[in-house]
Amino acid sequence: MTIDTGEVRTATASAPGIMSGTYLWITIGACALVFLGAFESLAVTTVMPVVSADLGGERLYALAFAGPLATGVIGMVAAGNWADRRGPVEPLYTAVAVFVAGLLVAGLAPSMEILVAGRFAQGLGSGALTVALYVVVARVYPRDLHPAIFAGFAAAWVVPSLIGPTVAGMVTELWSWHWVFLGVVALVLVALLMVVPALKNLARDGGDRSIPWSLGLLGWSVLAAVAVLALDLLGDVPGAGPVLAVAAVIVALIAVRPLLPKGSLAARRGLPSVILVRGLAAAAFFGTQVYIPYLLTDRYDFTPTLAGLSLTGGALAWSAAATVQGRMGTRLSSVVAVRIGTGLVVAGILLALVSAVLHMHALAIVAAWIVAGTGMGLMSPRTSALTLEMSTPENQGFNSSAMTVADSFSSALSLAVTGVLFATAASAAAVADPFVVVFAFAGAVAVAAAVLSPRLAPRAHGDAAREVAAP
Incomplete structure (x- = not known):
């Protein structure tokens, strides 16, 4: 017998798969919600130049991207505390409502200021939605199916990187950029309806209402978001x-320290190191990825379209690796998967x-990103599984x-820091190659993740793995 989130479950040999009748609709619906959130994040990259030109919003162009990322942190913290107190149902419904409201505001925006406000709401709802879905996974699926459902989430994030920009461009050319936002609303509601039956059972199994509302954590999340946004602006201040x-x-x-398990920034063994390694790997990967197309365009005369397609190999590798680790299940230890994955990101x-x-030849850079994408696909779902494994329902x-x-x-x-480094190196090009500086920084961050990956395993089995709780 295995015990997961307070319920006794049967042995793994008899457990159905995530696409079985028991979990079919919630799996499809949850993955669809993740997919649509990722699609919006990526599709906007394609249409924002058109939006900016149409609304005369060049001054707010960068904020339209940075704002949702910042408000997303606030949504994540709020949804996490809410889910612990009341269960995941209320925060999930609210997150979808806020996300849809943001889509409607952005899609109907008559000015860039209103569109940015809609984007802020999108980020807030999307961040809360992600956290609420993770708690739903913990309450609905047995632990041995967590790698498989998180592989589905990983694929739902990767696929939009392959089709999102193209679809958004076609919608904009055939109709209008407004429909890139408005057209997603109906799809979000359909996806939510698929999840509702499973949520009805969870509504009777709420959280622990004795847990206090963490207004302090919410304040720290706001400060962390503002500080990251300010970094982009402050780096340009003369002198x-x-x-x-x-x-x-x-x-x-x-500001971010109280938002993480105790000891995360100090790489304490167990859950704190799981969170830290996941963050370092993401920082290294995405801090590099945004400069891959730039390098290919600047140094190898790739067209923007071809340079963007160079990332397709990495996206496909991420999806394939996530699928493989999901099928391997418990045959591949989560800790081992993360160690191998971080090593591939470094490579x-x-x-x-x-x-x-x-x-070197441009194909070497494309190959490099296939290797890095494989590493992320291998380790990312397993850090999600480890996080839930080392958590209690509370x-x-x-x-x-x-x-x-x-x-x-x-x-x-990472993107803010690499932006400052790149701009600084570019202003002194004779001294340092800006691409080399950025890749060196990201490589150092990736090495730190790989070095710390052995600390994912807790000191002891069982409840010792769950000793880290919210501050």
Whole structure:
């Protein structure tokens, strides 16, 4: 017998799969919600130049991207605390409502200011939605199916990177950019209806209402988001820019500390290291990825379309690796999967670094990103599974929130830092190649993730793995 989230479950040999009759509709619906959130995040990249030109919003162009990432952190923290107190049903419904409201506001926006406000609401709802879905997974699926459902979530994030920009471009050309937002509304509601039957059972099994509302955590999340957004702006301040940027990083790290399990920034063994390694891997991967097309366009004369397609190999590798690890289930230890995955991320980024230094063939850079994508597909779903495995029903919401906060915060912070590094190196091109500087920084972050990956295993089995609770 295995015990998961307070319920006794049968042996893994008799457990149905995530696409069986028991879980079919919630699996499809949950993956569809993840897919639609990811589609919006990626599709906007294609249509935003058209939106900006149409609404005269060049001044707010960057904020339309950075804003949702920042408000997403706030949504994650709020949903995590709410799910611990009341269960995941209420925060999930609310997250969908806020996300849909953001889509409607953005899709109907007559000005760039209103569109950015809609994007802020989208980020808030999307961040809360992700955390609520993780808690739903913990309450609905047996633990041995967690790698498989998280592989589905990983694929739902990757597929939009393959089709999102193209579909968004076609919709904009055939109709209008407004429908890139408005057309998703109906699809979100359909996906939610698929999940509703499973939520009815969860509504009778709420959380622990003795857990206090964490207004302090919400305040820290707001400060962390503001600090990350400020980093992009402060780096350009004449004279004091670098000092202010460093101060923003320090404030951001101080603010995010209460949002993570105790000991996360100190790499304490067990769950804190799971969260830290996941965040470091995401920071390294996405801090590099945004500069791959830039390098290919700048140094190899790739067209923008071809340079963007260079990331397709990495996206497909991520999806394939996530599928493989999901099918392997318990035959592949989660800790081993993360160790191998972080090692592949290091290898991919270092290959990209060497390619930039030696001006190797463009195919070497494409191959590097396939290796890095394989690593992320292998380790990312397993860090999700480990997080739930090391959680109790009382802190599943907080720990799920911490996991997604680590993803979003570390990626945003990494992009802000690499942006400052790239701009600084580009202004002194004779001294340092900006691409080499960025890849070297990301490589160092990836090495840190790989070095810390052995600390994922707790000191002892059983309840010792669950000793870390919300602060």
